[in-house]
Amino acid sequence: MRKKAGFRLALPALLMMSMLVSACSGGSGSTTATNNEEGGKTAEGSSDQLTTLRVLVMEPGTTWNSHQDSDVMKEIAKKVGVKIEYVEADENKFNVLLAGGDLPDIVRADPIKYQKQLIEGGLIVPMDDMLAEQGKDITANIPTVVDYSKKNWSNGTNKLYFLPPQVQPKPGKSVQPITIGPTIRWDWYKEIGAPEINTMDDLLSAVEQIVAKHPKTDDGKPVYGVSMWQDWGIWPYLIPPITFTEVTGATSDLTAAKVGTSDFISVLTDESSNFWTAMDFYNKAYRKGLLDPDSLTMKNNDYMAKATSGQIVVGPATWAMGDFNAQHTEDGKGYIVVPAGKLAWTGQVNPIGWSDKSYSISKSSKNPKKAMEFLNYIYSYEGARTMYNGIEGQHWKMENGVPKLTPETLALKAKGGADYEASGLSLDRNIIGLGGDFVNPNDKQPIDLFTSEEALEKAATALEKDFAQHYGAKYSGQVFQKQIEEGKLDTYTTWMNGLSDEEILKSTTVPGVVLPEDRKKQEASLKELAAREAAKIILSKDDASFAKAKQAALDSFKKAGADDFTQFYNGEVQRLRSEHGL
Amino acid sequence: MTFTYAAKKQAADKKAKLFRKDGIKLLLMALPFVIFTIAFSYVPLFGWIYAFFDYRPGIPLDQTPFIGLENFRNLLVDPRMGPVLINTLALSLLSILMAPIPLLFAIMLSEVKTEWFKRLVQTVSTLPNYISWIIVFSLAFSMFSTEGAVNSIMMKLGIPGTPVDVLGNYDRVWTVQTLLLLWKSVGWSAIIYLAAIVGIDAEQYDAAKVDGAGRFRMIWHITIPSIMPTFIVLLLLSVSNLLSAGFEQYLVFSNVMIADRIEVLDLYVYRLGLVTGDYSYSTAVGIFKTVISVLLLFTVNALSKKVRGQSII
Numbered sequence: 001m002r003k004k005a006g007f008r009l010a011l012p013a014l015l016m017m018s019m020l021v022s023a024c025s026g027g028s029g030s031t032t033a034t035n036n037e038e039g040g041k042t043a044e045g046s047s048d049q050l051t052t053l054r055v056l057v058m059e060p061g062t063t064w065n066s067h068q069d070s071d072v073m074k075e076i077a078k079k080v081g082v083k084i085e086y087v088e089a090d091e092n093k094f095n096v097l098l099a100g101g102d103l104p105d106i107v108r109a110d111p112i113k114y115q116k117q118l119i120e121g122g123l124i125v126p127m128d129d130m131l132a133e134q135g136k137d138i139t140a141n142i143p144t145v146v147d148y149s150k151k152n153w154s155n156g157t158n159k160l161y162f163l164p165p166q167v168q169p170k171p172g173k174s175v176q177p178i179t180i181g182p183t184i185r186w187d188w189y190k191e192i193g194a195p196e197i198n199t200m201d202d203l204l205s206a207v208e209q210i211v212a213k214h215p216k217t218d219d220g221k222p223v224y225g226v227s228m229w230q231d232w233g234i235w236p237y238l239i240p241p242i243t244f245t246e247v248t249g250a251t252s253d254l255t256a257a258k259v260g261t262s263d264f265i266s267v268l269t270d271e272s273s274n275f276w277t278a279m280d281f282y283n284k285a286y287r288k289g290l291l292d293p294d295s296l297t298m299k300n301n302d303y304m305a306k307a308t309s310g311q312i313v314v315g316p317a318t319w320a321m322g323d324f325n326a327q328h329t330e331d332g333k334g335y336i337v338v339p340a341g342k343l344a345w346t347g348q349v350n351p352i353g354w355s356d357k358s359y360s361i362s363k364s365s366k367n368p369k370k371a372m373e374f375l376n377y378i379y380s381y382e383g384a385r386t387m388y389n390g391i392e393g394q395h396w397k398m399e400n401g402v403p404k405l406t407p408e409t410l411a412l413k414a415k416g417g418a419d420y421e422a423s424g425l426s427l428d429r430n431i432i433g434l435g436g437d438f439v440n441p442n443d444k445q446p447i448d449l450f451t452s453e454e455a456l457e458k459a460a461t462a463l464e465k466d467f468a469q470h471y472g473a474k475y476s477g478q479v480f481q482k483q484i485e486e487g488k489l490d491t492y493t494t495w496m497n498g499l500s501d502e503e504i505l506k507s508t509t510v511p512g513v514v515l516p517e518d519r520k521k522q523e524a525s526l527k528e529l530a531a532r533e534a535a536k537i538i539l540s541k542d543d544a545s546f547a548k549a550k551q552a553a554l555d556s557f558k559k560a561g562a563d564d565f566t567q568f569y570n571g572e573v574q575r576l577r578s579e580h581g582l
Numbered sequence: 583m584t585f586t587y588a589a590k591k592q593a594a595d596k597k598a599k600l601f602r603k604d605g606i607k608l609l610l611m612a613l614p615f616v617i618f619t620i621a622f623s624y625v626p627l628f629g630w631i632y633a634f635f636d637y638r639p640g641i642p643l644d645q646t647p648f649i650g651l652e653n654f655r656n657l658l659v660d661p662r663m664g665p666v667l668i669n670t671l672a673l674s675l676l677s678i679l680m681a682p683i684p685l686l687f688a689i690m691l692s693e694v695k696t697e698w699f700k701r702l703v704q705t706v707s708t709l710p711n712y713i714s715w716i717i718v719f720s721l722a723f724s725m726f727s728t729e730g731a732v733n734s735i736m737m738k739l740g741i742p743g744t745p746v747d748v749l750g751n752y753d754r755v756w757t758v759q760t761l762l763l764l765w766k767s768v769g770w771s772a773i774i775y776l777a778a779i780v781g782i783d784a785e786q787y788d789a790a791k792v793d794g795a796g797r798f799r800m801i802w803h804i805t806i807p808s809i810m811p812t813f814i815v816l817l818l819l820s821v822s823n824l825l826s827a828g829f830e831q832y833l834v835f836s837n838v839m840i841a842d843r844i845e846v847l848d849l850y851v852y853r854l855g856l857v858t859g860d861y862s863y864s865t866a867v868g869i870f871k872t873v874i875s876v877l878l879l880f881t882v883n884a885l886s887k888k889v890r891g892q893s894i895i
Contacts, residue, residue, distance in 0.1 A: 092856045099639035117640030222729065230838055293728040297750045297837040302723070517638070524858035535838040 054104035070424025105365035110356040111153035119155040124360040126159035134372040137380035164353030168435025175477030180345040181337040197340035225290030229303040237278040244341035251512040260495025266566035268557040332462035347491030379433035388448040413459035633865040653866035688775030707769025715830040750839040822879035
């Protein structure tokens with residue numbers, strides 16, 4: 001009897017305890033555990049003990065963490081003594097982490113958007129002191145970037161907080177396989193004679209011919225001409241038309257300018273913008289029955305599943321075609337970016353790197369010095385090359401003072417697919433500090449040896465070879481290079497022809513516009529509005545209803561202040577340019 | 583002497599009442615739930631303070647500018663508020679209109695005499711309650727998307743007008759969502775009525791039988807009146823929840839084609855806060871919702887007291 005009473009008392013007490021524990025610890029439990037573990041490891045300080053550095057990346061869907069045993073990771077562990085783990089976050093999760101103040105060791109974020117919160121909130125640490133000790137390669141290899149960062153990304157404190165990856169002051173000599181642009185099912189496109197695609201209408205007519213020939217996939221699923229997904233906001237309306245319009249955005253999705261110029265138009269109210277070009281394209285596709293009927297309800301993973309099963313004829317980028325190519329490495333079927341419109345997505349110079357993915361070290365990191373050592377490694381010639389091409393002696397060898405990739409490495413790359421990915425070579429370019437075309441002064445070769453003509457030819461996949469052959473080229477990039485040289489296509493650097501190095505540096509280092517808080521809110525609500533209006537416009541059944549929906553959308557964009565936003569943005573651009581001496 | 587004794591006894595009785603063995607036990611048993619309520623319903627109320635600051639994640643509150651009631655003033659002129667309130671009220675009212683369905687379902691179920699069949703139906707109908715909305719969405723997508731099971735079958739049968747777009751149908755959003763909600767909740771809501779039906783005195787049915795009442799007479803004159811108080815209490819409670827139409831369901835089923843008609847108040851708060859990053863304003867909208875809900879609850883309670891002589895809180 002007594003025992004029973006004891007039990008009766010114990011049960012609620014237990015319940016209460018467990019609730020309290022679960023309410024108080026929340027999600028932070030696991031983090032603390034890892035941190036303790038890390039702390040313990042560094043305290044011992046022996047070289048065979050690895051420090052785990054967690055890196056926050058704002059790109060859901062990376063494959064980094066699944067290749068922890070790759071040769072490249074082992075080499076990083078050997079040289080720096082760290083293990084790099086990605087913590088993926090979208091903007092929502094990042095905001096929650098910001099509010100909680102508990103950030104992973106290294107944070108990869110956009111300083112233009114977040115410097116105020118990160119620095120004022122004391123969430124990241126200045127790197128200046130550590131730079132002298134642990135950051136010698138950074139100081140030596142990218143001094144311009146360090147100065148630029150102190151000046152523009154320090155929230156006015158003139159300290160070094162952010163380091164952007166992929167620093168590359170000059171374009172490379174050869175054109176690598178292009179990854180963004182109309183990515184079409186090559187075997188089908190070749191079958192209809194690979195007609196020239198100068199406009200988005202040309203693209204649609206090619207798609208129409210293909211769908212007429214191939215209405216179903218091999219396993220009987222319907223083939224759609226074009227499709228898209230809805231969980232990336234208005235991305236599907238901004239990026240795909242760039243190839244044809246040569247108009248691209250800078251620090252806001254609502255304004256855009258011709259590549260190389262600084263007169264920004266409103267994406268929403270200027271009818272020549274990418275948004276309206278896309279509206280026209282998708283509406284025509286819809287009326288011709290070429291638009292996937294789930295386009296406006298699907299999320300990215302539903303879309304990817306369709307792409308993987310080969311149901312889509314053309315997409316916006318090679319990475320937007322699911323695993324189709326990887327599953328067809330043998331038969332050479334697959335999606336490839338074909339020359340189209342006016343712009344080839346290549347030749348980018350980034351004297352200040354990919355600033356929207358800049359690295360900073362968090363205050364909550366237990367190992368800031370180790371984090372700095374790792375950052376130094378990715379900006380060193382040795383480290384960057386290891387991350388692109390693997391280990392010297394194993395993946396590449398020095399021959400008469402010139403580094404050369406081994407035939408095995410080239411074959412591995414040519415085969416592509418899972419084996420190549422598992423090697424860790426060029427696994428995530430975003431993490432590498434120096435751009436692939438950055439020239440290593442010690443051997444006068446680009447850091448990424450895969451960019452040499454010989455490597456490009458030998459490492460081409462079966463699909464790329466077939467594509468190149470059709471156009472009489474040796475590798476896929478050469479197809480584009482020929483057209484660029486003929487003046488048929490522009491690149492991101494064509495406008496720089498005739499400018500001196502100094503002029504180029506000057507005009508590519510103008511600080512980006514930082515939107516104040518009220519403009520950020522306006523931008524967010526206008527983008528939301530645009531996504532809603534877009535659905536109505538795309539689903540217009542005839543010219544009259546298209547015109548009506550278009551007018552209604554234009555009116556509502558104007559009413560919500562789209563023009564006012566553009567005016568503000570242009571004003572800021574002009575101010576920053578004149579302050580920069582342009 | 584007697585006086586002192588009586589006073590002592592009274593005091594002792596009082597003490598005994600307060601600290602009866604049972605009393606402590608009961609108190610201890612209730613305590614977890616009290617703590618639970620405080621931890622998850624009252625502690626978060628401190629978060630309301632953000633509505634009065636121009637908050638940005640990462641910057642501590644003491645360095646954040648105080649803006650007073652500005653967010654509440656903005657609320658009154660927010661052009662999105664109107665449509666959002668209409669959506670919320672429409673979806674809530676539709677679900678209130680559906681309230682008798684679980685009741686009818688429970689009555690029909692209780693009339694089934696085959697025990698195994700009754701149990702099977704009850705299990706099958708209760709199961710969807712345990713499926714999370716995101717899974718329901720995946721199921722719905724594989725059933726109703728243009729390539730989904732339903733459309734495939736209809737197209738194979740050659741039914742004209744297919745494929746039918748269910749998930750992106752602007753004109754039928756409310757209907758589709760209400761039916762989904764009904765599918766998910768009907769079995770679960772029926773449990774309370776089934777319990778009430780079991781509690782009805784069996785003698786009443788025997789007496790009715792003797793009087794020659796048939797099945798429908800017994801349902802009409804005994805079952806329904808007996809479970810009516812339960813129904814009324816639940817109905818009144820749901821009226822006070824008028825502005826909480828639900829959240830996850832509409833979050834996962836939302837897409838650009840139907841966004842205008844599916845955005846309910848809770849979803850709007852979520853979008854303001856987590857998508858556009860306007861935490862302060864989103865908190866203000868949340869407070870507004872809570873205040874209206876509390877007012878509704880007390881009104882309904884007063885109404886119930888007046889009409890039925892019984893209050894629910």
